[in-house]
Amino acid sequence: MKGLVVTNKDRRMVEAILAIEDLFPKKLMYGESDIRDNLENKNNMNIIAEDDDGNIIGYALFIPHEDAVKFLRTDDPLMEYNYKKTAYLDQIAVVKDIGVDRYLVFNFLLECLGIEAIKRGYEQWSSHIAIPIDIIIRKKYNGKIFTKKTRQVKMPSYDGIFIYMEGLP
16 A cells, blocks of 8 residues: 555546545535645645555545635634644545555554654644544543544534544644
8 A cells, every 4th residue: 555645636636536525514515626636736735545456445635724714714613824834634534445454544644644744844733523433533642632623513404413633742
């Protein structure tokens, strides 16, 4: 398995990410134009996981925290701009039935994101994490999550309750 930072928006990449978007609830899915915009934005970190045959088996997206605040403020009025350079985990998903433990791929994507975030000078991360995925994040970042910042958030635009977290890479 290998992790790649994606900056191109070739047809194969867009189609692979679109297929992974089908794993998200409808209101959390990005369309093709959104995916292209995410891939073009130099401030975003698009990471894919490929298996040994070159099949894309996972995808993750970090965006600048400040950008996330702009479009999530109505759903989470407590979300605030941060004085630290913070990356917001916007999306992460692993393809079903891949013949590999999905938990390993999920953790692999988080590792790749962490490495890339540090390379780009990010000092911490933030995210609204779906329940029960928050348990995986808590295990992965045990001791690195800012417990005073962790809270439950009902987000009407996304039809769900999420756990907001901030932590160190």
